[in-house]
Amino acid sequence: MKTLKDILYILSLPLIITMIMTVKGFADDHRLADIEAGKSDKSFAVVELFTSEGCWSCPPADELIAKLEKDNQNKKLFIMAFHVDYWDHQGWKDRFSKAEFTERQRQYASWMKLHTLYTPQLVINGKAEMVASETSRVLGGIQSAMLENHPRNLSVKIDKYESTHLQVSYTTTSLSKHSTILMALVQKEASSQVSAGENAGKSLSHVQIVRQLQRRVLKAKDSFSFSLPDADKDYEVIVFEQNQKSGEIIDATSINL
Amino acid sequence: MYRLAILALSLLMLFSAYTKGQTSSDQITWECILKRKSSNEGEIFMKAKIPAGWHLYALGNSANSPIRMNFKFTPDKSYELIGTVSQPKPLRKLEKQLGIPVTYFEDEVTFGQKIKIKGKNGMIKGTIQFMQCSDQICVPPQDFGFALKLRP
Numbered sequence: 001m002k003t004l005k006d007i008l009y010i011l012s013l014p015l016i017i018t019m020i021m022t023v024k025g026f027a028d029d030h031r032l033a034d035i036e037a038g039k040s041d042k043s044f045a046v047v048e049l050f051t052s053e054g055c056w057s058c059p060p061a062d063e064l065i066a067k068l069e070k071d072n073q074n075k076k077l078f079i080m081a082f083h084v085d086y087w088d089h090q091g092w093k094d095r096f097s098k099a100e101f102t103e104r105q106r107q108y109a110s111w112m113k114l115h116t117l118y119t120p121q122l123v124i125n126g127k128a129e130m131v132a133s134e135t136s137r138v139l140g141g142i143q144s145a146m147l148e149n150h151p152r153n154l155s156v157k158i159d160k161y162e163s164t165h166l167q168v169s170y171t172t173t174s175l176s177k178h179s180t181i182l183m184a185l186v187q188k189e190a191s192s193q194v195s196a197g198e199n200a201g202k203s204l205s206h207v208q209i210v211r212q213l214q215r216r217v218l219k220a221k222d223s224f225s226f227s228l229p230d231a232d233k234d235y236e237v238i239v240f241e242q243n244q245k246s247g248e249i250i251d252a253t254s255i256n257l
Numbered sequence: 258m259y260r261l262a263i264l265a266l267s268l269l270m271l272f273s274a275y276t277k278g279q280t281s282s283d284q285i286t287w288e289c290i291l292k293r294k295s296s297n298e299g300e301i302f303m304k305a306k307i308p309a310g311w312h313l314y315a316l317g318n319s320a321n322s323p324i325r326m327n328f329k330f331t332p333d334k335s336y337e338l339i340g341t342v343s344q345p346k347p348l349r350k351l352e353k354q355l356g357i358p359v360t361y362f363e364d365e366v367t368f369g370q371k372i373k374i375k376g377k378n379g380m381i382k383g384t385i386q387f388m389q390c391s392d393q394i395c396v397p398p399q400d401f402g403f404a405l406k407l408r409p
Contacts, residue, residue: 054323055395056352086397087323116284118394131393 031139032067035074035146044076044152045145046240046249048123049132050105053094053192053204054087061120061132066207068142076146078238078252079208080184084119095192096209104213111247126242126249154251156239159223161257164231168255169223170239178245179218184210185226188234208236283308285389289403291381297374298339301405303328303385304367311391315347315360316368322357325398327386328370335379335407339371377409 035045049065051058065079072079083096084105105117112129122132124141125148132138153174160167168183191205211229216222218241228235240252286306293299307313318324328342345367347360372381385401 052323055390057390057392057394059353087395089323089325091320092323116396118396120394133393 028135028139031136031143035068035077035139035142043146043148043150044078044125044252045142046125046238046252047077047079047142048104048108048126049079049081049208050084050101050117050119050121050123051081051132052084052087052097052119054092055119057133058120059204061122062206064133064135064138066205069207076252077142078240078254080186080210080238081206081208082210082213084117086117087119096190096206096211100213101210108247126247150251152251152253154239154241154253156237156253156255158237158255158257164228166226166228166235166237166257167223168226168237168239169221170253171221172218172241172251173220174241174251175218175220176241176243176250178243179241179250180215180244181218181222182213182215182240182242183224183226184238184240185212185228186236186238187211187230188236190233211235283311283389283391285311285313285387287385287401287403289383289405291405291407293374299336299372299374301370301372301381301383302367303342303370303403304365305362305387306365307363307389309364311389312348312361312363313366314388314390315362316342316344318359319357322359324359325386325388328368329384329386330370331382333379333381335376336372336374336381339373341370343369343371374407376407379407381405381407 047065047068049061051061062081065081068077069079082101082104083094083098084102085094085097085099086102088094088097102117105121108114108123108126108129109117111126114129120132121129122138123129125145128141128145130137130141151174154170154172156168156170158166159169166185170181172181187209189205189207190209212226214224214226226237235257236254237257238252238254241250242248243250285308288304288306290302291299292302305313314324314326316326318326330338347362349358349360351357352359382404383402385403386398387401388398389396
């Protein structure tokens, strides 16, 4: 009889663990729905993902931001995926990667006093960083960012949009010290064909890929020009103000093309 | 007693789910030594200690993949290489992202490079370029430089 009791206790272990994981899963789904519906959007969340097609621990992070972006009705959630170039070498290259995106990640490592870079890394509002595939931490981080108090003084408009040429201008009433204004040209979706290996031909999909990033000293108003890399794709321009001493993102907005 | 153990284990599982991220002490470390077999022959042993939860990619992975793992030796008149770097049989798995099989090591691995010793004094200098990943993150390729003195 005692043996049966023992067996029952032992069997209850996986059950308890499954229950905990299920509860965590439900909590994450709930958080995701809240964020997408914009329920906790007192403020904004600028989410920067540092990723690469060459990083094999990155797909879960790419999937998470794809999930966030898919049903995103929240006008204050701004997602950008920066493809870093340190996995590139002769014989292999991520076509979305740029050295300046790696430089941006290095700048965060310096602001946050991290001793190494890694992928997939996620930065929220320039203040918090985490492993981008840790769903609960990422969603929790976005929710807390959206509860902060930020004056929102930034507005943006499209001045000119002709086939591959784009001109975007902004105005702001907050001219805080040490601030720069950044504009990211973001391609909404893309898929890449795998050219090497046994699964050549398989496609990898991405969302919110940063194709160009420009920065200047913050003024009351200014305008930026972009040349679109592929005219037939969908784009968004994300504009944000960042403190160059701390890395904190002070204000953000966006416009769809 | 069992109840307590089950509770403790469950809490541990829950806690570990939140703490399996990257920490700064997860660096692979290298140790290089030269062992002489005779007056004119020796072998350089390059041992990597791999922290738990991490892996080091092996030699011989596809050149069309992002993996970088190589050993470079600076030529010097005091020695010459015999053959190429040897390694034990690595572990193998299919990387889902690119759909190619990759080989790697866990825990500890020692690579070897045989050399012919030509001079009495000299320096064997080299660089190990390696890549480390965990199940969650990858760290950019790193270079480890070493210098071993040849003594008569």
